[in-house]
Amino acid sequence: MVLAAETICILAGLLPLVAGHYQRGLSPVAIVCIIIGLLWLLSQWRRWLGVASLGLIVFVVAAGMGVWIGLPPILMAFSVLGSLLAWDLADFSRRLRGAAPEDDLRKLKKNHLLRLAGLGAIGLASTLATLFFQLQISFGWLFLLAFMVVLGIMQLSERLRRGG
Amino acid sequence: MVRRAFLLIILAYGLVIAGLVTLRGELLALAVPVVLYLLIGLWRAPEEISLEIQRTLDSERAAPDKPVQVTLTVRNNGPSLEEVVIIDILPQELQMRDGSNRHLLSLPSGRSLSWTYSVSGRRGYYAFSTVEVEASGPFGLLRRKRSFPVVGQLFILPPVMRMQRVAIRPRRTNVYSGMIPARLGGPGVEFFGVREYQRGDPPAWINWNISARHPQELFSNEFEQERVADVGIVLDGRLRTNVVQKEHSLFEYSIQAVAALADTFLAQGNRVGLLLYGHYLHWTFPGYGKLQRERILQELAQAGTGESLVFADLGHIPTQLFPAHSQIVLVSPLIPGDYDTLLQLRARGYQVMVISPDPVAFELAYLSKIPEVALAGRIVRMERAMLLQKLKHAGVQVLDWDVAKPFDQVVPGALGRPLAWFRAIGR
Numbered sequence: 279m280v281l282a283a284e285t286i287c288i289l290a291g292l293l294p295l296v297a298g299h300y301q302r303g304l305s306p307v308a309i310v311c312i313i314i315g316l317l318w319l320l321s322q323w324r325r326w327l328g329v330a331s332l333g334l335i336v337f338v339v340a341a342g343m344g345v346w347i348g349l350p351p352i353l354m355a356f357s358v359l360g361s362l363l364a365w366d367l368a369d370f371s372r373r374l375r376g377a378a379p380e381d382d383l384r385k386l387k388k389n390h391l392l393r394l395a396g397l398g399a400i401g402l403a404s405t406l407a408t409l410f411f412q413l414q415i416s417f418g419w420l421f422l423l424a425f426m427v428v429l430g431i432m433q434l435s436e437r438l439r440r441g442g
Numbered sequence: 443m444v445r446r447a448f449l450l451i452i453l454a455y456g457l458v459i460a461g462l463v464t465l466r467g468e469l470l471a472l473a474v475p476v477v478l479y480l481l482i483g484l485w486r487a488p489e490e491i492s493l494e495i496q497r498t499l500d501s502e503r504a505a506p507d508k509p510v511q512v513t514l515t516v517r518n519n520g521p522s523l524e525e526v527v528i529i530d531i532l533p534q535e536l537q538m539r540d541g542s543n544r545h546l547l548s549l550p551s552g553r554s555l556s557w558t559y560s561v562s563g564r565r566g567y568y569a570f571s572t573v574e575v576e577a578s579g580p581f582g583l584l585r586r587k588r589s590f591p592v593v594g595q596l597f598i599l600p601p602v603m604r605m606q607r608v609a610i611r612p613r614r615t616n617v618y619s620g621m622i623p624a625r626l627g628g629p630g631v632e633f634f635g636v637r638e639y640q641r642g643d644p645p646a647w648i649n650w651n652i653s654a655r656h657p658q659e660l661f662s663n664e665f666e667q668e669r670v671a672d673v674g675i676v677l678d679g680r681l682r683t684n685v686v687q688k689e690h691s692l693f694e695y696s697i698q699a700v701a702a703l704a705d706t707f708l709a710q711g712n713r714v715g716l717l718l719y720g721h722y723l724h725w726t727f728p729g730y731g732k733l734q735r736e737r738i739l740q741e742l743a744q745a746g747t748g749e750s751l752v753f754a755d756l757g758h759i760p761t762q763l764f765p766a767h768s769q770i771v772l773v774s775p776l777i778p779g780d781y782d783t784l785l786q787l788r789a790r791g792y793q794v795m796v797i798s799p800d801p802v803a804f805e806l807a808y809l810s811k812i813p814e815v816a817l818a819g820r821i822v823r824m825e826r827a828m829l830l831q832k833l834k835h836a837g838v839q840v841l842d843w844d845v846a847k848p849f850d851q852v853v854p855g856a857l858g859r860p861l862a863w864f865r866a867i868g869r
Contacts, residue, residue, distance in 0.1 A: 331449055338453050341472055342460055351468040359475045366479070366581055369446065373582060376527060378542030380557065386525065386548055393580050397482060401475030408471035420462065427458050 280374070280387055281322060283394075284367035288318050290360030291337045294353035298344050311340055318364070322371070330368035337361035355405040362401075363394055447583045450480050483583035491588045492520030493549075495573050497530065503597045503739075507562050509539045510596060514573070515556035516549070523549045526577040533568040536561045536596075563598050565697065567744040570594035599739045600694075603702040603850035607710065608857045612671045612793040613767035620670030620711040630665035637664050670711045672728060674764040675700055677742075678756070678774030679720025681749040685775070685801045687808035693747050695799045695845040696773045702849055703771060703797070704738045716741055717763060719756065721748025725763055756783040767791045775801040778829055785836050795839040795857070802826055803844045 292315035299308040314336045321329035338361065341354040370390055377383055415423070454476040461469030493516055500511040514530050530543040541559025549555065573592045578585045607621070615622050627634045636649050639660035647662040677700050678684070684693040700716065707714045708731060715728030716738050726741050728734075752758060756774075764770055770792045774780065787794050806819045830840050841856045843849065 331446075334449070335453070338457070338472070338476075342457060342469055345466060345468045345472060346460075346464065351471060354468070355472055355475070358472050362475055362479055369582055373525070373527075373546065373578075376544060377546035378544060378557075380541070381546050382548075383546070386546065389524075389548065390580070397475075397479060401478050404474045404478060405471050408474055409468060412467050424458075424462050427455075427462075 279391065280367055280371055283391060284322060284364050284371065285319065287360045287364035287367060288315060288333070291315070291333075291357045291362075291364055292360075294357045294360075295337060295340050295344065298349035298353050299340070302347060302349060304347070307340055307343065311336065318368075322368070325372075325375075327372070330365045334361050334365040351409050352406070355402070355409070359398060359401050359405070363398055366394060447480065447483070450476055450583075454480065479581065480583070483579050483581040486524065487579040487584035488521070488523055488526075488577040488586045490520050491523065491526075491575055491577050491586060493517065493575060493590060494519055495590045495592050497570060497573070497592045497594050499594060499596060502595060503599055504562075505601060506565050506598055509560040509562045511558055511560050512543075512570075512594075513556055513558045514543075515554065517554040518549045518551055520551065522551045523577045524580050525582065526575060529574040529576075530559075530570070530592075531572050531574055532561065533563075533570065533596075535566060536563040536568055561596075563596075565598050565600050565694070565743055567740070568596040568598065570596070597740050597743045599743050600697045600701045602705045602739070603698065603848065605702055605706045605850050605853050608703060608706050608853060610671065610673065610707075610769045610771075610793065610795065612673075612769035613791060614765070615669035615671045616713065618670045618711065619668060621668050622671040622710070622712065623666050623668055626667045627664035628667040630667050632666045632668075633663060634666040635664045636661050638662070670713065670730075672765045672768035673707045673712050673714045674717060674728070674768060674770045675704060675707075675714060676717045676719055676759060676770060676772045676774075677745065678772065678776075679718055679745060679747045680753065681720070681747045682754070683775045683777050683801070684747050685805050687805060690808075691747070692775055692799050692801055692804050692845065693745075695804075695843075695849075696775070696797075697742050697745060699773050699797050699799065699843070699849050701739060701742055702853075703773070705735060708732075708735045708738075714738065715763065717759070718745050719753060719759060720746070721750040721753065723753070723758075723760065725760075755779045759783065759787075761787065761790060761792075764792065767793075769793045769795065771795045771797065773797045773799075775799050776826070776829060778825065781829060781832055781836075784833060784838055788837050793839075794837075795841075796833060797841045797843060798830070800826075800842055800844045803846065807846070 292311060295311045296308045299305070299311065314333050317329050318333040338358055341357045344354045345351050374383060374386070454473045457469050457473035457476070461467065461473070496515045498513045504510045512530070516528060526547060526549050528545050528547070532543055539560040539562050541557065543559055545557060547555065571591065571593060573590045574587065575590060576585055576587045611623060623632060627637065636652055639648060639662045643662045649661045649663050652661040653659065677696060679693065684691055684696070704714050704716065711730070713728045713730050714734060716726040718724040718741065724741065726737055729737065770787060772784070772794065774796065776796065776798050784794055784796065802819060802823050806815070809815045830842055833840050839857070841852065843852055
């Protein structure tokens with residue numbers, strides 16, 4: 279179940295990127311994405327650690343590049359969401375491997391997939407809303423927004439440091 | 443898993459900065475799912491772990507390689523834990539037989555769970571100390587670890603072979619009746635001598651043959667009293683004397699012998715103490731009965747070999763621990779330097795018995811059968827035979843035990859009866 283979901287998510291992250299970049303003629307980026315995507319798919323069976331993180335970074339960077347060069351943002355958003363969920367499922371699979379045979383993994387998997395599905399739906403809806411409803415803001419608001427982002431990230435880092 | 447969260451933060455930060463710098467709102471939109479994931483992951487991260495954990499073992503004492511059931515019960519007294527890994531930390535040498543000591547589960551608040559696994563191991567003392575718990579939020583972004591002290595212990599005791607009797611004859615016995623000949627006339631089984639008839643003697647005791655030769659007098663038979671005695675068992679744990687071959691140690695056979703001897707002596711009603719002589723001295727005070735048997739077995743479970751400059755030879759056996767003229771039983775493979783110490787013990791009046799697991803036969807069984815090894819074996823065997831012969835001449839009762847034969851089968855023939863000349867000369 280998790281393996282199938284992860285495969286679907288990897289393909290959901292890979293295909294929009296490849297299609298978009300290939301159509302624009304940026305085939306080297308498409309080839310890199312295909313190689314990383316194949317490695318990522320292979321890593322599910324070979325249990326290679328770190329490939330999922332590499333895949334997420336490459337896919338997000340490629341999606342950002344795609345938006346910058348004018349590829350359809352919806353496709354790129356799909357790609358980011360797909361790779362994010364695939365990255366999460368890769369780590370979840372790793373955690374499941376430490377379980378005992380008698381553990382109720384079915385319930386754990388079901389709960390996790392439901393949570394991810396919810397996150398995916400909310401994430402997609404939020405992204406689409408952000409894409410379709412655009413506001414013109416002044417430089418002052420922009421500066422405030424940037425300041426809040428930095429502040430938020432600092433808070434997050436602090437919490438992570440304490441939590442870890 | 444902080445590293446995972448940092449990766450997401452960097453990605454989200456990168457997208458936001460790129461969006462702000464290039465003034466492209468679409469880049470900001472790409473960051474939305476990443477930020478949402480982060481927020482949910484951090485919001486639902488576990489705040490605290492408050493568990494009540496109990497571990498029960500179906501038996502705190504077991505035989506080697508026999509499975510012992512361990513049941514772990516966990517109750518969550520805190521907030522719900524979405525994903526929690528619970529690991530019962532096992533002592534290193536224990537082997538998992540069935541089930542698992544590690545579980546991944548979801549534990550709602552107030553819920554209790556229990557599971558059972560079984561372990562086995564070799565002779566030893568195993569202390570269970572902690573249960574490690576690692577809880578994480580829904581996406582595993584933040585993890586919180588906590589160790590719960592849950593103590594427990596497991597003694598894997600050496601096997602105890604049952605023997606009929608081991609004949610000892612110390613010079614001094616205690617006041618209570620037992621099975622050791624006390625060199626005193628009185629009620630008993632073995633004939634001891636003849637004395638004048640005393641009022642109250644049973645007619646069956648009257649020695650009619652001698653009485654017939656003395657018409658005016660009657661004579662009665664006297665029997666040897668049997669009493670309990672003090673027995674001090676010395677277990678040689680010196681590394682230099684205990685051969686180890688392919689993970690098999692001669693020391694394990696010494697342990698078997700001590701367990702069997704202690705059990706037999708205690709079953710006969712004697713007072714038994716145990717001295718472990720290795721890289722330190724460990725003395726188990728003498729005692730009687732089942733409790734003492736349990737004490738000795740627990741000490742044997744923990745016993746190991748070791749090296750010490752001070753206790754390199756047997757010269758530091760603290761004789762003040764053993765009552766004068768009592769029985770000392772040394773279980774040791776022996777090395778030539780031990781002869782003098784054993785001689786001194788005899789000179790001080792102790793009755794000394796040496797149970798010596800044969801290190802030569804033990805080691806040869808693991809070596810290749812080439813002529814050089816066979817020759818070396820013969821030489822060492824002769825040296826050992828000479829040492830044992832000298833000990834016998836010094837009045838030490840010696841059992842040269844080839845460990846290929848079970849101890850309980852060797853003892854009845856060799857130690858089942860006191861040596862004839864011991865009885866004859868009354869030493």
